[in-house]
Structure formats: structure tokens, C-alpha cells
Amino acid sequence: MDKQTQVIIVGAGPTGLSMAAQLLRYNIDFIIIEKNEKTTHLSKAVVVQARTLEIFQELGIADKAVKEGQITTAMNLFYKGKQKAFLNLSGLGEGLSRFPYALSLEQSKTEKLLVDFLSANEKLIQWKSEFTHFETNKNGVTVYYKNSIGQEQKIEAQYLVGCDGASSLIRHQMGLSFEGDTVAKIFYVADVKLKSEIINKNELFMFMIKKGFVLFFPMEGKGHYRIVGILSEAKEVNEQIKFEEIENTIKEQILVPIDFEELQWFSQYKVHSRKANSFENGKCYITGDAAHIHTPAGGQGMNTGIQDAYNLAWKIAYAINGNVNTNVLKTYNSERSENAKHLLQTTDRMFDIMAGTNVFWNFIRLNFFPTIIGLVTKSITVKKRIFPLISQTGISYANSYLTIDSFIGKVKAGVRMPYFIFSDGTQILEYLTEPTFKILFFGNDDKNNSNQLNNIKLKIVAKSFKEIPASLFGHDKNFYILLRPDNHISYIGKDLKICREFLNKISCN
Numbered sequence: 001m002d003k004q005t006q007v008i009i010v011g012a013g014p015t016g017l018s019m020a021a022q023l024l025r026y027n028i029d030f031i032i033i034e035k036n037e038k039t040t041h042l043s044k045a046v047v048v049q050a051r052t053l054e055i056f057q058e059l060g061i062a063d064k065a066v067k068e069g070q071i072t073t074a075m076n077l078f079y080k081g082k083q084k085a086f087l088n089l090s091g092l093g094e095g096l097s098r099f100p101y102a103l104s105l106e107q108s109k110t111e112k113l114l115v116d117f118l119s120a121n122e123k124l125i126q127w128k129s130e131f132t133h134f135e136t137n138k139n140g141v142t143v144y145y146k147n148s149i150g151q152e153q154k155i156e157a158q159y160l161v162g163c164d165g166a167s168s169l170i171r172h173q174m175g176l177s178f179e180g181d182t183v184a185k186i187f188y189v190a191d192v193k194l195k196s197e198i199i200n201k202n203e204l205f206m207f208m209i210k211k212g213f214v215l216f217f218p219m220e221g222k223g224h225y226r227i228v229g230i231l232s233e234a235k236e237v238n239e240q241i242k243f244e245e246i247e248n249t250i251k252e253q254i255l256v257p258i259d260f261e262e263l264q265w266f267s268q269y270k271v272h273s274r275k276a277n278s279f280e281n282g283k284c285y286i287t288g289d290a291a292h293i294h295t296p297a298g299g300q301g302m303n304t305g306i307q308d309a310y311n312l313a314w315k316i317a318y319a320i321n322g323n324v325n326t327n328v329l330k331t332y333n334s335e336r337s338e339n340a341k342h343l344l345q346t347t348d349r350m351f352d353i354m355a356g357t358n359v360f361w362n363f364i365r366l367n368f369f370p371t372i373i374g375l376v377t378k379s380i381t382v383k384k385r386i387f388p389l390i391s392q393t394g395i396s397y398a399n400s401y402l403t404i405d406s407f408i409g410k411v412k413a414g415v416r417m418p419y420f421i422f423s424d425g426t427q428i429l430e431y432l433t434e435p436t437f438k439i440l441f442f443g444n445d446d447k448n449n450s451n452q453l454n455n456i457k458l459k460i461v462a463k464s465f466k467e468i469p470a471s472l473f474g475h476d477k478n479f480y481i482l483l484r485p486d487n488h489i490s491y492i493g494k495d496l497k498i499c500r501e502f503l504n505k506i507s508c509n
């Protein structure tokens with residue numbers, strides 16, 4: 001008999017697993033299929049950003065992630081064997097997130113955390129199931145796949161979410177393009193155990209060389225580093241090249257004493273910078289690498305996929321339950337496509353600077369970059385701007401259909417609820433874990449009572465707070481914040497009527 005479900009997810013990488021974990025929070029029935037027999041054993045994406053950890057906190061897996069990972073405490077910049085700058089990263093996001101740092105955690109471990117979360121909730125992945133094609137019909141989609149013994153199977157679902165990576169078949173079959181560029185250089189990645197008098201801390205080491213860089217990224221365990229660099233002469237990936245052949249080149253490039261003791265993984269790859277022209281078509285959606293791929297600058301790729309899933313899951317759930325109008329689900333494409341576009345611009349620019357691909361930026365990098373980094377180290381204001389950008393906590397959907405142009409103090413609608421700590425030591429996001437719309441009231445006169453909130457067609461959770469951090473909201477009081485289920489602000493202001501009208505506008509009934 002054909003299987004039926006509400007959502008079919010194709011691909012159990014970090015994005016697909018996150019999609020599944022999020023749908024679980026909304027009690028949506030789903031099937032997740034994956035062609036491989038288990039999650040990756042490779043370290044691949046090693047940076048887990050603060051916003052991802054906040055999302056993990058809602059799933060109850062953030063503390064485990066932090067325990068298994070390694071916090072990067074500083075960045076060192078070297079040129080011609082000499083230290084040119086030191087950037088203390090430990091306080092970078094202080095006061096901006098419960099996780100004021102970038103965590104290094106192998107992708108294999110991140111995926112395992114998500115798989116364990118699903119198993120603990122009695123949801124299993126259908127391994128060894130290879131998606132082949134889909135058809136759309138008036139009820140949704142029919143997905144065809146080959147099972148472990150090559151037999152064709154099908155699943156009927158209301159929605160299809162393609163989390164099938166950069167070569168996404170689903171993207172092709174949806175008729176979408178994947179516009180952008182591929183960098184004409186070959187990069188290598190090596191996970192090693194090393195011994196060095198200089199590279200021996202939980203710190204990032206970036207060695208600038210004439211046409212590129214060698215990056216040493218700290219990983220969990222003594223002497224454990226991820227090395228990323230450019231294979232100088234190569235034009236194509238050549239599997240014959242072994243790490244042993246480039247060991248000496250690395251030593252000559254970085255000019256600091258180092259011994260490689262163990263190689264755990266070596267791979268070469270091409271760097272792409274591409275984005276699909278749309279992330280949706282009818283009842284089908286693409287997320288993660290299927291929708292956009294980036295240069296490795298800033299460790300954004302995997303984190304962006306996890307946030308795509310976080311953004312899409314609640315909208316699909318509300319659509320399935322018949323709670324919101326069709327415009328709401330359309331905002332997945334507008335919000336996340338715009339985010340991916342900005343991200344590609346920033347990662348491309350960062351990458352141009354790091355890799356020396358552009359003559360102008362290479363000149364700037366070799367001559368001024370150390371001074372700039374030095375200034376950044378000293379400027380608290382610059383640090384406070386960098387963290388939201390890199391950690392993805394600063395993403396705003398200001399131009400969305402789901403955002404009403406409004407602000408109180410420094411807080412504008414569109415951003416995720418800003419992080420702050422109350423005087424009793426609790427932090428605001430702890431109160432906001434329910435996956436639903438919320439109306440928060442900040443002030444003394446508790447107007448957030450049931451009478452005021454009558455006649456709202458959508459289910460909401462109301463909360464009141466007497467303590468109001470002046471650093472964020474100035475001296476304003478008696479105002480409301482309307483939060484979406486993903487804790488982005490739809491409205492911030494004094495008029496509860498606006499919240500009510502907005503919620504009724506987006507609801508179905």
C-alpha cells in the first residue's frame with residue numbers, strides 16, 4: 001500500500017534533519033528519506049553559530065552540542081611567519097546571545113545530535129531510500145523513490161521539502177536555475193593532530209600568503225585542527241594528490257614550526273557561490289545547500305540551511321492546520337531568498353579578501369588587513385556589529401509581509417527577539433520556547449489580559465514582563481511585542497489593536 005504523510009522530506013543532512021526536528025515541535029506527520037545508510041562520518045561543516053545554538057536550545061540539545069564541541073577563543077593573524085594581529089573572540093557576542101561565540105563541532109556530531117533527538121521522539125529516518133522523481137496533484141505531491149533493494153516505492157504527501165544538497169534533483173525537477181559562479185581554484189581541507197609551539201590553543205590561526213591563506217581551525221581534543229587552504233597549481237580536483245605531498249608546502253607557507261602527527265581526513269573541493277532563482281514552486285520547497293551554496297568564509301552554509309528549515313517548518317505547519325492564509329507560506333521564499341542573496345554578497349566579499357582572488361582586494365589584504373583587524377580588536381562598537389552578522393543572530397525580515405514597520409528604542413520589527421538577562425538571572429528566550437505566536441507586554445499596567453486579547457482568530461500565548469532593559473528599549477514602557485513562532489518580531493509598539501488586526505489579517509478564517 002502507498003504510504004501517506006503530511007510532509008515528505010528528502011535528504012537527512014543537517015537541513016533535512018532540522019526540518020524533521022522542527023516539524024515534530026508542531027506535531028506534523030512527516031517521512032524523511034535518505035539515500036545513504038547513515039549520517040556522514042565526515043567533519044565537513046565545523047562551525048556552529050550562535051543562532052543555530054539558540055534553535056538547538058529550543059530542541060533541548062544545545063548544552064550537549066556545547067559540551068561536545070570547542071569554543072574558539074581568539075583569532076591570530078600571521079604574515080611571513082610573524083604575528084600581525086590578535087583578536088580576542090571570547091567576549092565578541094557578550095550580551096547578544098546566550099552563546100556569545102562560534103562553536104566548533106564536526107558536522108558528523110551535529111547530525112548525530114539531531115538524529116538522536118528524532119529517535120528520542122520515536123521518529124526514524126528511512127535510510128537507503130533514493131528519491132527519483134515527483135508528480136504534483138490537487139492534494140499535493142507524489143514522491144517516488146527506490147528502496148534498499150531497488151524497488152520503486154511511492155509516498156503521497158501534502159508538501160515536499162527538498163533538502164537534498166547542492167546537486168538537488170528536486171531543484172532540477174522543480175525547473176529552477178542555480179545561478180552563480182564557481183571559483184577557479186581548488187581548495188583542500190585536512191583534519192589533523194599536530195604539534196606546534198605556536199598553534200596549540202583553542203584559537204584560530206590565519207596565515208596570509210601571497211595568493212591566499214592557510215587557516216588552522218581549533219577542534220575538540222589536544223592538537224586537533226581543521227586546516228583549509230588553496231592547492232596552488234591545481235585547476236581540477238585530483239584525487240591522486242595526498243596530504244603528504246602538501247605538508248612541506250604548508251610548512252613553507254606558514255613559516256612557523258609545526259609537526260603533523262596524524263591525518264584524520266583530507267579532501268579537495270571547488271568553491272561555489274550559487275543561489276536558486278526561487279525556493280518554492282507550488283507545494284514543493286527547497287532548503288539548505290539545495291537552495292544556495294557559499295564559499296566557506298565565515299562558516300555560514302550549514303547554519304543557513306538549519307535556519308531555512310526553522311523558517312519553513314512553522315509556516316508549513318500552520319498551512320497544514322489551516323490556520324494562516326497562503327501569503328504566510330510564500331514568505332519562506334521571500335525572506336530566505338533575500339537572506340541568501342545578502343549572505344552570498346558578504347561571503348563572496350570575505351572570500352575575495354581571504355583568498356586573494358581579486359587583485360585589488362589582495363593588495364588591501366596584504367597591506368591593510370592586519371591594521372584593520374587590530375582596530376577591530378580595540379573597537380567595542382565594531383565587535384558588536386560583527387557578531388550579529390557572523391552568528392546569524394542579526395538576521396532581520398524587516399521587509400516581510402509578516403513585519404509591521406515599527407520600533408521601540410533600538411529594537412525594530414523584523415529582528416529576532418533581542419537577547420537579554422533579567423535581574424533574577426533568567427534570559428528572555430527561556431520564556432519563549434513555545435512554537436506559537438506570542439504577545440509580550442512590557443510594563444507595569446498589565447493590559448495584556450484576556451479581555452484585550454479576545455477576538456484573535458489565531459492561538460496565541462500572552463506573557464507580561466515588568467522588568468524592561470533600558471539598553472534595548474530606552475525608557476519606554478507599556479508596549480507590546482508580537483512574536484512569530486520563530487521568535488522574530490512582527491510588531492513592536494503601544495497599540496494592541498495593531499497586533500489583533502495583523503493576526504486576523506494573516507489567519508485563514
Ligand SMILES: Cc1cc2nc3c(=O)[nH]c(=O)nc-3n(C[C@H](O)[C@H](O)[C@H](O)COP(=O)(O)OP(=O)(O)OC[C@H]3O[C@@H](n4cnc5c(N)ncnc54)[C@H](O)[C@@H]3O)c2cc1C
Nearest residue numbers: 011013014015035045046047131165288289299300301302
Ligand atoms: C569541507 C567542507 C567544509 C565546510 N565547512 C562549513 C562550516 O564550517 N560551516 C558551515 O556552516 N558550513 C560548512 N560547509 C557546508 C556544509 O557542509 C553544508 O552547507 C551542509 O552540509 C548543507 O547541509 P544540507 O543538509 O543542506 O545538505 P547535505 O549535507 O549535502 O545533505 C543532503 C543529503 O541529501 C541526501 N540526498 C541527496 N540526493 C538524494 C536523493 N536523490 N535521495 C535521497 N537522499 C538524497 C544526501 O545523501 C545528503 O545526506 C562545509 C562543507 C564542506 C564540504
